[in-house]
Amino acid sequence: MTDSTAFDWRSFLLKWSGEWADSLPDSDTRSEDDEAARQARWLGFPPASEERIAAMEERLGRQMPPSYREFLKVSDGWRNAGWFVWLLAGTEDAQWHNNESGLADMYAEHVDEDSKAEAQREADLWRRGLQLDVESDVTYVLMDPEDVDDDGEWAVYTWSSWRAEPPERHANFLAFMRDMHREFHSLAARQSDSEPEFANDTTRQLDAQVEEARLAVLRGGWEQAEEALDEAKGYGRPRAAGLGDQIRRLLGKTYMVYFEDLVTDPRYTPELLPPLVAEHALHSYRDDSTLKFHLGGADDELMSLAFAMLDQMRNGTYRYAPAGPFGEAVDRARELARWGESDKAWRTLMDALPLWEPLGPDHLAPLAWVADPVLGQLLTPERGRELLSTPRAGQTGEPPSPAADLDPGDLAWLAEPDRGNNRTSYRFVLVEGEHPEELPGRLADGDEDTDGEGDNTVLNAPMPLGDARHKTTGNQREFSSYDDKAFVAVGRAGTDWSFAFDDHPASFYRPRFVSPAATASRGTRAVVVWSGLRSGSRKPFFHLSVARDGAEQYAFTYEGGEIQRSGEIPEALEPTQFFGDLAEGAAAEAERPLLEAVTREFGASLPRHALTSGRLHTFTTRSWTRPPQRGETYLMVSVNHPPTHPTTGGRPGAGAPESSQ
Known part of the structure; x- marks a missing residue:
């Protein structure tokens, strides 16, 4: 015996009827049938005999689903099923819909290759469904003889023209009636002060x-x-x-x-x-x-x-x-x-x-x-x-396990693809023993920022990095092939370090590049990393430079299969161990082990969650490229409107060789 056939229909329907009767104001004008139902506290009709149900099934050519059969044995039809179906069919009034509404044609218009199965099912429902609504507010109630579960129950679908929604599915007739009882309660609970208190x-x-x-x-x-x-x-x-x-x-x-x-x-x-x-x-x-x-x-x-x-x-x-x-x-x-x-x-x-x-x-x-x-x-x-899950406000209970941390505590996560695979290049500066608030004083030049307002040595309010870049660089009017002022987010990089991070750097051009490590390291240490090992069609590159007390200690740059180096590089960071045995075109494989080595060497990390999903302070650094030398030319571009794509960096061609302009 299924749950639907074991259900106590009579108790449920009697309760519903009594709640409905008690919700009606005495002063309301209502139909003769509704007034009789109110006086009798019964929304139903006399029960249908087995003979009447059998005659109905013979007329329709199908055996009725179990929950609808059991309902009919208690009440041969129903008044006020919810607020929008005023009369629900019993054995005499249930009939095949046969697209009387014309809705099959409307749904058939939306049948295409992408939504064929779903749209076709909705269209066919109006041809094969058994219609149960007799009187309603432009609402149809159809049982689908082709949507049948293991207990032989037919799904019920309801549709109203004024709801502008697809038909709503109810698992079976019992589920439909429960939903209509819930709908009645939901709207009755909103009655005005002039109506009886809705309490039962x-x-x-x-x-x-x-x-x-x-x-x-x-x-x-x-x-x-x-x-x-x-x-x-x-x-x-x-x-x-x-x-x-x-x-x-x-x-x-x-x-x-x-x-x-x-x-x-x-x-x-x-x-x-x-x-x-x-x-x-x-x-x-x-x-x-x-x-x-x-x-x-x-x-x-x-x-x-x-x-x-x-x-x-x-x-x-x-x-x-x-x-x-x-x-x-x-x-x-x-x-x-x-x-x-x-x-x-x-x-x-x-x-x-x-x-x-x-x-x-x-x-x-x-x-x-x-x-x-x-x-x-x-x-x-x-x-x-x-x-x-944490007990609070004076209540007691078992405390939950802490949620996992969002930051891995290293630099290696930068080697992982980001959403959309947009992070093909990035650069950052690490400064030891300094608070992030001090970084503009070490890395900015004090000039006006790129939109002509403010001082670059003052941190901007915390914002998502992309929004902050758009706000700051979106109004930029002049661009120079020598100018490469990085727009960076700042924060703590572990216990002893602070960082300035740029996730949309300009093009890397080694002959003009000047590492900011030396300037940033006055009285401390600074580390600069610039990676373009996943830069697509460009030549893959990776730069590392380390400075102390205003002087560079060591550096190396890998670009296009060649390594340039200076100073005494620690064994742990020796570039040949990362790039020496790589096959052509496999430079990106060196990124993770390189970042892991930098993490171990300096004990620094970058906060993944804050950089990808959070809000951080930002500022604009001085240029990462040297000024023009005698005999060198460069290009200045002025525009009279904001760049078309300011969120891509706002520095077209910055740092690139003159010949590329």
């Missing part, structure tokens, strides 16, 4: 389920709680959507996350409004008409706050600043994150989580930090699960 055994059970789920989330049991909240949300229970959205947002999900019922509560606004506004800022493209819609019920004061916060999101000035000891940990985490120490920043937040205090009973976890331009980049689905 179902709502009370679901509200208790919401409260139990809330406590379970605070204990770290969010997975089961999420399922319970989703069920309650489907029935329109208050708080369920707002609680479930907090879970979803910490898992990195943003679609249809609006923190319903809670975001407009002044207690929770400081934590729930920022992530909602940040998501709007990310996708609105300056069209702010939908913000008020997503803040349903917001008064003028809240909307004013939302628009002020929107300005902060767009100019990158929003800061998450909770009170108390947890707020102090947030400040420490932000300081770590803005210099690229993402893993330490995350551990700082997690270590302080037991100190976090919710703003009210329905506040499940710290949330506004995901909207902070620096802290928000720390979130990954794995980290969100760790946070949600």
